[in-house]
Amino acid sequence: MVNLDNVKNIHFIGIAGAGMRAIANIFMEKGYHVSGSDLKQSAVTDRFAGQGARICIGQCAENLQDAEVVVVSSAIRDNNAEVVEARRRHIPVIHRSDALVHIMSWGKGISVAGAHGKTTTSSMLGQVFEESGMDPTLVIGGEVDYLHSNSILGRGEYVIAEADESDGTFLKQKPYIAVVTNIDADHMDHYGSLDNVIEAFREFIQKLDTEEGLAVLCFENDKIRDLAPHLKRKYVTYGIEQPADYQAANLHYIQGKLHFDVYLHQKMLGAMQLNVPGRHNVLNALATTAVARACRIPFEKISLALSHFHGAKRRFQTKGFVGDVWVVDDYAHHPTEINATLTAARDMGTHRVVCLFQPHRYTRTKLLLRQYGRAFIQADKLIVTDVYSAGEDPIPGVSGQLIADKVKEMTGQDVTYIPDKNDLVRYLKENSRPLDLIITMGAGDIYQVGERYLAAAKEMEP
Missing domain, CATH: 3.90.190.20 (Mur ligase, C-terminal domain)
Incomplete structure (x- = not known):
């Protein structure tokens, strides 16, 4: 595996993709020389060009120029002209998940995994950590409302990132805290069976450090409840209907805002108000609360920050x-x-x-x-x-x-x-x-x- 600390010129194939642009943006902010290609011009490619990246519309061998590393996603095929040229020139071609692992090595990684809710939960965590003065690095799949971006390089000790289970590459991560929002029968083209999906999430949790690592698990999901007794890592749980460490109760709407109370071990921590609707967002807020408190952020700051949260782009x-x-x-x-x-x-x-x-x-x-x-x-x-x-x-x-x-x-x-x-x-x-x-x-x-x-x-x- 190439050491990205020893290179300066990185080329991204398909730079406008949600996951790729988040990572490319971080490397630009870190001072790397970023270039990239995409099949069509867009607001994203224009923004990168405006920030000084060398952007090519269309994909061909000539686009690589002085690239020392080429980054691809699972959507880029081996016969892509730029991949073929990189291999001809012996330029390392790495998956975006490897680039993300490198970013997460810069601090304590908080990985948010699960079939659903990753982007919203990651965005909530970003808002809470940012408002609490933690200055985190964020790498998120969807655009965050208050950032007008889906990534930002912070100077604090935490790196908050989505863990993409779709192609199994989330198993490369070794986070400090791992959130699992749910396990569901998705991406069967990769996994082949639900049992294989569950096993992948078990492996993901086992990547945690045996001493300091913490898993945050949603007990509303029956597959996670069944998996939990077999885990050999420390974990906390959250839920609404199901018994859990963190629980929400008294859910109700007042003038379009969702209100509820948060309990830890059946003792009330306080009330919360969300601008985003649905029980699924209450669960996302509980996951955020569990992670933030594990990082020593007081409940009052968590509740205040979440009351300012207006969702991620394309999420209601x-x-x-x-x-x-x-x-x-x-x-x-x-x-x-x-x-x-x-x-x-x-x-x-x-x-x-x-x-x-x-x-x-x-x-x-x-x-x-x-x-x-x-x-x-x-x-x-x-x-x-x-x-x-x-x-x-x-x-x-x-x-x-x-x-x-x-x-x-x-x-x-x-x-x-x-x-x-x-x-x-x-x-x-x-x-x-x-x-x-x-x-x-x-x-x-x-x-x-x-x-x-x-x-x-x-x-x-x-």
Whole structure:
């Protein structure tokens, strides 16, 4: 493994990707000479260029120039022209997970892992540590509202990062604290079985230091509850319904804000207020509380900082209003996430909940089809468009139609399949009603539909 302390010129293939740009930004702030390529120009590539990075649109051998190390993600294939050239020139090619491990070696690592909730929990931790004067380094998968970025180089002792389980590379990390928000049947194309997923998380927790390391585990998840007795590392637990060390109770909304009480070992620590809805965000706040208190941050500072938290980009993010129609965007793409987000939307009031869903990856659509059949039960109206491939090759017979048909079969819900997302804006203009809560949902580019609908609807206002 190349020692990144001994190089200055690092090249990122696909620099605009969420995980890649977070890491590239940290190396730029650290003083490295960063270059990168991406298939198309974007606000992200423009921002890097404006900060002094050498950015190439398109990928070809000439882009490497004086690169000493090339960083790739799992989405970059071995036949990529820049990868081929790097190997021809004997330039080390490393995975972004290796670059992240190097960043985490600069301090005490706090890794947030789990099938769902990583970005929000990491963002909450960042807000709490920042407001508490800890000046952390953050490397997060989604853009953080108060940073307008998804990474920042701090001068404090803690490095807070998401641990990506999708390709197994999170097993390279050896954190000081490991959060596991949940374990679910996802990324089956990599793991092959749920048992293999569970075993990977067990290995991840076992990477903790035997003396100082701490795991923070969500006991609302049955797979984590079953795993915990077999762990050989120190851990604390959190939950709402299930008995746990940290627990939340008395959840209720006041003027759109979510209030609850926090208990530790059945003794009340205090009250909390969140600007983001849903039981899943209460759990994220409990995880944040457990980590922050383990790092000697008082509960009062934790509660105050979380009351200022307005979410991460694409996590129940308000895009705007047209009259009394509310348009929200959410990254949810796994059935568990979808159900949690729609339940939160339902709990917020008497809106008609209209969900526009863009499936993410052909493999996930095929493998989780039955779970998708019941995931949208809290939606009053569901519109499904076609699959966002995320670089995958199509699978014959797999499309958004499969999900639409399965939902109709299993729940009898009101579902419309519109394969071309370019037709969705017109559909919304013709079918939205006063007081609708419209949620664009998925990990692809479905958010653009909400933005275009808002722009079109506002043009029609008197």
